[in-house]
Amino acid sequence: MVSLPAPTGPNTVGVTELQVTDPRRTDPWTGATRELLVQIWYPAQAAGDAATAAWMPPGGRSAQEAYLAGLGVPEARWSLGPGHSYPNRPAREAGGPFPVLLNSPGMGDTTGWSTAQAEDLASHGYVVAAINHTHEAFAVHFPDGRVEHTVVPLDSPQEVLRDLLVPTRVADTRFVLDELAAATTDRQSAARLPVGLSERLDLSNVGMFGHSLGGSTTVQSLHDEPRIRAGVNFDGPILGSVATDGTAQPVLMLASGASPWYGNAGWEPNWPTNSGVKIPLRVAGTEHMSFSDQQTILPQLTAAGLLPAATTAKAVGGIDPQRSIDLQRTSLRTFFDAVFGRSASGVVEAIDNLDQPEVAGPR
Template sequence: MPGLAPAHTPALTRRSLLSAAVLTAGLGVVTRAPAAAARPRSAAEGYTLPMPTGREKLGTIALHLVDRSRTDPWVPGRPVREIMVQIWYPARHVHGHPVAPWLSPGAVPHFSEVYGLPAARVRATATHGRAGAPVHGGRPVVLYSPGLGGDRGTSTVLAEDLVSHGYIVVTIDHTHDASEVEFPDGRIEVAAIPADIDDQIVAQAVAVREADTRFVLDQLAVVNAGGNPDAGKRRLPIGLRGAFDLHRIGMFGHSLGGSTAAATMHHDRRIKAGVNLDGTLVGAGAVAGSDRPFLLLSSDHGTDPEDPTWDAFWANQRGWKRELSLTGSVHGSFNDGQVLYPQAAPEIGLTPELLAELVGTLRPQRSVTIQRDYLRAFFDQHLRGRRSRLMCGVDPRYPEIRLVR
């Protein structure tokens, strides 16, 4: 997942997409070190995700979507493009509905091998959502695209908080780009992007992701009209019909997901507002901008020069725009790796220095709070018309945020 890191890859630098480190956008880079003494965890004890801060109860459902107009771009011979999405929504009630896992069980072994987190812990990690709970609808919609190599659950801590404040969030697995995707029949599809990644491959990945996103928007309209686009026609939650306010759609993404948000927004007017979390902008569409609001939030890059793709986007962006930087953060600070790796550090042998390389020096809970508050303030202002002081400039309550421009 972007920000979680494969155990066999070098550390990510700020917004690095065109190096061999690109696949670490998933969750971060784990370099083995002597394990420190720690309180033993039960094999059944999962990692803890921060509680959402809003009042809404959370429901969730996975959909298996098949785009028969496209062949699979990464696996020759696959006649259709298959993806999984997760819909997170405010629930009317959650009684009698099981807690949804952070990662689908069949995907855990491969994920753990890639990202260095113990399988038993990952398998036991729960979200705050309840599978199949009835929907409390009529809400604005926010799409999420992970970094290259990332699964749809990469930013659950951000998605859940938006939902708790009244949004519907749809997270996307870009199959064969994601580290692993489990389909309802138990099939596990792993990343198939060529290992010798270059500019052309990354540009292709953005184009594929954009096509995935626009297809997902089409399928949300089907659901909203009362249809069921799930390939297996599995039962949808009560109240999902008409739940999406498709006139108020936003999108955010981390790393290559941020570039995906910018490119999709440029080409598809259905997306009214977008956020890029520390991602280099790849391709003409991503830097072209739009006439709708867009927020750039970067990691702490000190005195390094600006990413030239951000300069190009800034010059072209015609709608509302803002660029902020989060002090004490690194590229891996913008997804769930920032809360998982600190919990796992003693048992997987991460020294404080290695942990800082992975998730930065800003305390994870504080980093999560800031990102949640700014993300919600942005979408509240531009999808709900609720003006926020956080979007006006520097706020003394958040000294870690630097206004770049």
């Protein structure tokens, strides 16, 4: 059984799903009304001996099965351990309100693939709302039993990513933020969330993070949506108008050790049109999939003799898995704590002061 690293913060973590429908938009792939399923982690009341939720919801689990099958690991040979979050627990009453962090997964990925990051942030007093981008995510299992699969090829040209996928994802992000805002003022909307959660959302402090194309979405969302105050891009290319316009919002950018993006447009130290704080860093010993839960899953399968070490190294590098997870968690928390005034340090100072010898790059 593959185990998920426990969150490090003092708060019990709750998790829930929110289905939302945007009547103003049609789905670009089906022509139907755009529907989304959002997975939300949040600080919760103590859960006693209640059972925790699964590590990944059904869509994330089916994506994981397909991913590992592609690497040669049959489903019957592995299982995911439980998560550390409690389904639909009432929100914690003390210590808030809690800043909101939107999350956009990588291309084709589903929510649940960054559970180690999300649970840890929630345990430290953040609400994390991760978005399944329907018909691009591998599979989205809606509460009524429908399963919407991807229709977007993973080898789509960059023009499709830039001109269709990223704009669709940014629109999804803005709509989810609208729905969370509605929950703070409308009783019917609030009732769709766990007890007390709508009252604990701090929508004056909104950030965003994402991996791969989710990182691209994060940076473009900073450009397009002024309610999002800061973002973290995990190894995603800079696509769309933000590449030429820049953004005034602070951005932390963590590239893998062999990233093809690092040193290219938007990633290079000098981004002349960017007016905000940008911290572009590279994490030695990592690969592209290091910035997802594959960082903890694949090495455990290798240790169990189910996956060749070379296959794991190609996906997540040679960095110690727990060290990599710790770096990601600490960087996320330190960056957003500084942006939202939860620490005394400025953004650049806070990142500079981290004890992270694997992380280096120009300022």
